[in-house]
Amino acid sequence: MTHHDTIIALATPSGNGAIAILRLSGADAIAIADSVFRSVKTGKSLQNQKTHSLHLGHIVEDKRVIDEVLVSLFKNPNSYTGEDVVEISCHGSTYIQQEILQLCLRKGCRMATAGEFTLRAFLNGKLDLSQAEAVADLIASDNEASHQMAMQQMRGGFSSEIAKLREELLNFASLIELELDFAEEDVEFADRSQFKALIERIGFVLKRLIDSFAVGNVIKNGIPVAIVGEPNVGKSTLLNALLNEDRAIVSEIAGTTRDTIEDEISIGGIGFRFIDTAGIRETKDVVESIGIKKTFEKIxxxxxxxxxxxxxxxxxxxxxxxSFIVEVEKVRNKFPQKQLIVILNKIDEIGAQDLEALVAALKTHASQLIPISAKTGAGVEELTDALLNLINTGALRNNETIVTNSRHYDALLKAFAEIQMVKEGLETDISGDLLAIDIRQALYHFGEITGEITNDDLLGNIFANFCIGK
Known part of the structure; x- marks a missing residue:
């Protein structure tokens, strides 16, 4: 895979706006920009200017002025891609954007493909592969937690941890390989006790990273929360209270919600996807029956x-x-892995003694019970606190590495399996050549994460998911 030509793309969202930015990268980026740029006062050439400098002028074609722009220069290797990079900040008219874009294409640029700027940054050693993937996660982040995880990974927290383990394992692998060259002399270069301690530590770190994926994945994608119950118990009212808007239709008529309604909000920096479902009850209504079936799918x-x-x-x-207790037990037994919170709603419409009796009766069957009034908002804050407590955010607060990428998770699982094989080999005192095979495989999977071992198909799949211009 070679990338030696000069590419261009719009780096800001398409459409009208106050300003737009077009980004060029490649060996001829500055020369092409210089051929269409005219300084307002000095007539200076961009090719003679310092890196990380700004220049006011006009984009012109022959004698036609297209726009007044601000040009930013980033000379290699001190740029995002590691190549010469030019950013043209113009007025946000779609006409102006297209005129400048087409002009640069005629001057020798090529339209960038999705993620090609970041791909070049990876190929030129500005980012490793896990950091490059974090760029896409950062752009997609829509709450504080997902933003924090993406920033931590983009700064190299995850890759540096993996790189350190890989380097230590590689050092011992080299000694094991060296032993093979002196097999007839029966010498031992790698201290087996130190090697066992290293394998134990690597296994511990890998296990922690693997376990973090369960938390990282739901935080990254938003934690899905199903709101279920019989018709007319206030599910839609609760959804509206949580979202602070009238998202769901509220009515005294049972069965008003006949399909699932979803929306996402951020609570304490964590994204939650709330799903208002059709009421669970026996019904002969065909449409409502389909809604109830979907309810169990959403659960x-x-x-x-x-x-x-x-x-x-x-x-x-x-x-x-x-009958309610029976339904709760049914859901609990059918979905034993789900976090279940029982919500006693409409407490504003019952007396204090009745409320106390209901809470006492339900607590014997519900490990977590929260009385609320979705209509007045009473108890809703306690509910949001309970939702946050269900999520392990301690790792986020402690700035620990959390795995959010399924490709990394798969590679970690494979590396962990190979490390376990190495551990068993050390315990059974197998020959160095067989030990070396398992070590090589573990190193291979470590390299897959950071991109030290990769192929064009993998890179194509990863960067195809990026937006064009990044």
Missing amino acids: DQAQVVLFLVSGTQLVSEVEKME
Whole structure:
């Protein structure tokens, strides 16, 4: 894979705006920009200017002035891509953007493909592969937690940890390989006790990183929370209270919500995707039955289940308590891995004594029970606090490495399996040549993460998911 030509792309979102930025990168980036740029006062040539400098002037074609612009110069190797980079800040008219873009294309540029600027940064050693992937995560981050994880990875926290383990393992691998060259002399260069300690430590770190993926993945993608319960218990009202807007239709008519409604908010810097589902009940309505079926599908996809019950129904209909407990147990048994919170809603419509009795009765069947009024907002803050407590954010607060990328997770699993093989080999005292095979495989999977071992297909798949211009 070679990238020696000069590329150009719009680095800001398409459409009208106050300003737009076009980015060029490559050996001829400054020369091409210089051929269409005219300084306002001095007539200076961009090719003779210092790196990291700004220049006011006009973009012209022949004698036609297209726009007044500000040109930023970044000379290699001190640029994002490691090549000569020029950024043209122009007025945000789509006409102006296209005129400058087409002019540069006629002067010898090529349209950049998705993620090609970051790909060049990787190929030129400005970023390793895990850092490059973090750039895409940073652009996609929509809450404080996902932003923090992407920044930590982009700064090299994850890759430096992996690189350090790989270097230590490589040093011992070299000694093991050296032993093979002197096999007939029966010498031992690698201290087996030190090697065992290293393997134990590597295994511990890998296990921690692998375990962090469960938290990192849900934080990155937003934690799905299903709001379930019988019709007319206040599910849509709760969703509206959490979102602080009238997102779901609220009505006294049971079965108003016949499909799932989803929306995402940030609570304490963590993204939560709330799913308002159709009420669970026996029904002959074909459309409502489909909605109820989807409810169970959404519960299966959710990380957390909020099971609502109306306090007014429990007070007025004694048999409701028993049927509700049966439904809670049904959900708990069908989805034992889900975090289940029972919500006693409409507490503003019942007396204090009735509320106390209901809480006491439900607590024997619900490990986590929160009384609220979705209508007035009472108890909603306690609910949001409970949701945050379910998520392990300690690693975020302590700035620990959290794995969020499924490709990294897969490579870590494979590396961990090979490390376990090395550990077993040391315990059973297998020959150095067999030990070396497992070590090489572990090193291979470490290299996959940072991009020290890669191929064109892998790079194509990774950078195809980037936006054009980055």
